[in-house]
Amino acid sequence: MPIAIVIGVSIGFLISSRPHLSRIVIGLSSLIMTIPSLALFGIMVVLLAPVKLGLGITPAVFAIVLYSLLPIVRNTYTALNEVDPNVIEAARGMGFTRAQILYKIKAPLSVPVIMAGIRNAIVLGVGIATFAFLIAAGGLGYFIFSGVSRANLFMVFSGAILVSLMGMGLNYLFLRIEMWLTPQGLQRN
Amino acid sequence: MIALQNVCKKYGEKIAVDNLSIIFDQGTVSVLVGPSGCGKTTTLRMINRMVEADTGEIRIRGRSINEYNPVMLRRAMGYVIQEVGLFPHYTVYDNIAVIPRLLKWNDARIHKRVMELLDLVTLDESFCEEYPVQLSGGERQRVGLARALAADPDILLMDEPFGAIDPINRITLQDTLIDIQERIQKTIVLVTHDINEALKVGDRIAIMNEGTLVRYDTPENILFEPGGKLVEMLLGHDRNLKALSLRKTSNFIEKSGFSTVSPEDSNETIQRIFEGKEERVVFIIDSEEKMVGRYHCVVESGEGCSVMKSDDPVYIEKSANLSEALSKMLESGEKVLPVVSSKKRLLGVVTLSSLFDEMSRESDRSNT
Numbered sequence: 001m002p003i004a005i006v007i008g009v010s011i012g013f014l015i016s017s018r019p020h021l022s023r024i025v026i027g028l029s030s031l032i033m034t035i036p037s038l039a040l041f042g043i044m045v046v047l048l049a050p051v052k053l054g055l056g057i058t059p060a061v062f063a064i065v066l067y068s069l070l071p072i073v074r075n076t077y078t079a080l081n082e083v084d085p086n087v088i089e090a091a092r093g094m095g096f097t098r099a100q101i102l103y104k105i106k107a108p109l110s111v112p113v114i115m116a117g118i119r120n121a122i123v124l125g126v127g128i129a130t131f132a133f134l135i136a137a138g139g140l141g142y143f144i145f146s147g148v149s150r151a152n153l154f155m156v157f158s159g160a161i162l163v164s165l166m167g168m169g170l171n172y173l174f175l176r177i178e179m180w181l182t183p184q185g186l187q188r189n
Numbered sequence: 190m191i192a193l194q195n196v197c198k199k200y201g202e203k204i205a206v207d208n209l210s211i212i213f214d215q216g217t218v219s220v221l222v223g224p225s226g227c228g229k230t231t232t233l234r235m236i237n238r239m240v241e242a243d244t245g246e247i248r249i250r251g252r253s254i255n256e257y258n259p260v261m262l263r264r265a266m267g268y269v270i271q272e273v274g275l276f277p278h279y280t281v282y283d284n285i286a287v288i289p290r291l292l293k294w295n296d297a298r299i300h301k302r303v304m305e306l307l308d309l310v311t312l313d314e315s316f317c318e319e320y321p322v323q324l325s326g327g328e329r330q331r332v333g334l335a336r337a338l339a340a341d342p343d344i345l346l347m348d349e350p351f352g353a354i355d356p357i358n359r360i361t362l363q364d365t366l367i368d369i370q371e372r373i374q375k376t377i378v379l380v381t382h383d384i385n386e387a388l389k390v391g392d393r394i395a396i397m398n399e400g401t402l403v404r405y406d407t408p409e410n411i412l413f414e415p416g417g418k419l420v421e422m423l424l425g426h427d428r429n430l431k432a433l434s435l436r437k438t439s440n441f442i443e444k445s446g447f448s449t450v451s452p453e454d455s456n457e458t459i460q461r462i463f464e465g466k467e468e469r470v471v472f473i474i475d476s477e478e479k480m481v482g483r484y485h486c487v488v489e490s491g492e493g494c495s496v497m498k499s500d501d502p503v504y505i506e507k508s509a510n511l512s513e514a515l516s517k518m519l520e521s522g523e524k525v526l527p528v529v530s531s532k533k534r535l536l537g538v539v540t541l542s543s544l545f546d547e548m549s550r551e552s553d554r555s556n557t
Contacts, residue, residue: 086270087276090333105276
């Protein structure tokens with residue numbers, strides 16, 4: 001997950017002032033999301049097999065990162081571009097450089113929307129991580145898929161509940177981080 | 190001094206500014222006014238290179254602005270916009286400290302400067318820790334002004350600075366600006382679509398239309414000799430009334446035609462004054478010629494009148510303008526208004542008839 005955050009936020013920043021590139025990147029990450037998640041795990045296995053990493057943690061991480069990118073990239077991009085134009089105008093007029101506007105003004109003002117994207121991605125990521133079991137990466141998917149194959153309802157439920165709890169827990173954790181990162185002046189809105 | 194010479198700016202096919210040459214003098218308030226789309230904002234934004242001129246040259250104190258790095262150029266000028274654009278994630282203190290910090294001042298110097306500025310724009314120190322969302326529109330604009338003045342720039346560019354503020358607060362802010370300008374003497378270029386604001390705060394007014402300069406003159410000259418349909422239209426039908434606001438009451442004081450008494454004078458003395466003349470009002474002044482009250486007589490049926498005393502008489506200060514004197518008269522129903530000095534010394538009176546004379550003189554002048 002941290003990998004997806006770092007990559008996603010960086011891409012969002014990089015494309016924030018390049019409208020043409022942003023259309024391509026956001027289009028591409030939307031495309032990835034249209035691939036059924038199970039199929040994406042399969043694709044990763046096939047793609048990584050030649051380098052002897054076809055099974056286990058590696059393809060699972062690749063799949064989850066790719067899948068989580070869209071909400072993060074899209075929210076970062078939108079947030080950075082929807083900062084009040086008057087604030088940007090004032091900053092330019094006072095002699096902020098482009099970089100200063102991005103880091104001192106746009107970035108802190110974008111925190112709430114970027115964090116919402118990250119939380120979205122986390123819940124999504126935890127859900128699809130269950131498929132990782134199918135490519136020998138272990139995880140909570142074990143309970144669900146073994147339960148299904150043994151017709152053990154208790155096992156399926158406990159797996160599913162654990163996954164939701166984990167999603168909710170992480171969501172809550174990041175909500176706290178979001179509140180901590182959000183500049184004070186925005187919280188009193 | 191800011192000098193624009195043959196400056197042009199096109200947006201696509203549309204000409205925003207057409208071969209404009211104008212000089213904004215050092216230490217004065219120049220106001221750009223005109224209908225929307227006349228190029229006034231574009232002109233302002235070319236001065237700090239938020240918009241680059243297509244052709245022509247803009248010089249500040251003799252040096253072309255193209256010799257400066259745009260970022261450095263902007264840091265050397267104050268910039269105030271209609272929506273203020275305070276940084277919502279910064280406190281008032283941090284907002285004002287923005288440019289000094291960009292210029293890497295030390296903390297002690299920044300602190301001192303922020304306190305000075307808050308005082309200048311008449312805000313209390315307790316505002317320091319507030320965030321922009323907690324402020325009213327007028328307070329935000331004051332912080333915006335303080336922020337623009339932070340690094341003590343020679344030049345202040347203001348784009349419709351009071352446009353988004355309610356009429357009452359707008360007048361207070363205009364007064365604050367005039368007050369501040371008297372102390373700081375900056376070269377201010379202000380854009381507005383409100384001719385009254387232009388007449389009030391401007392030392393010189395540039396009237397623009399369709400990218401060209403129609404008129405560039407002092408408020409007096411523009412009011413008294415509009416010289417053109419567009420200017421007359423901008424000024425509106427109450428031009429004569431507006432002209433009154435440029436006339437100081439002190440120039441219209443009449444020293445005769447009224448009587449004064451001292452507080453010790455007896456009722457008979459006062460009665461005698463009223464009987465002998467057509468006057469209905471007598472002013473009471475003390476030994477230092479300060480106005481302390483007035484008598485006026487209320488006509489009763491038949492002859493004679495009964496004398497009423499008032500300790501809180503209407504008056505006008507000599508620094509007020511004639512338009513204020515007129516509204517005082519209309520409010521109180523008095524045709525004769527006592528004029529006092531700032532220390533409340535009675536100087537004379539202004540009369541309704543002298544105001545009418547002045548107004549008809551104005552319209553004679555503009556009709557010929």
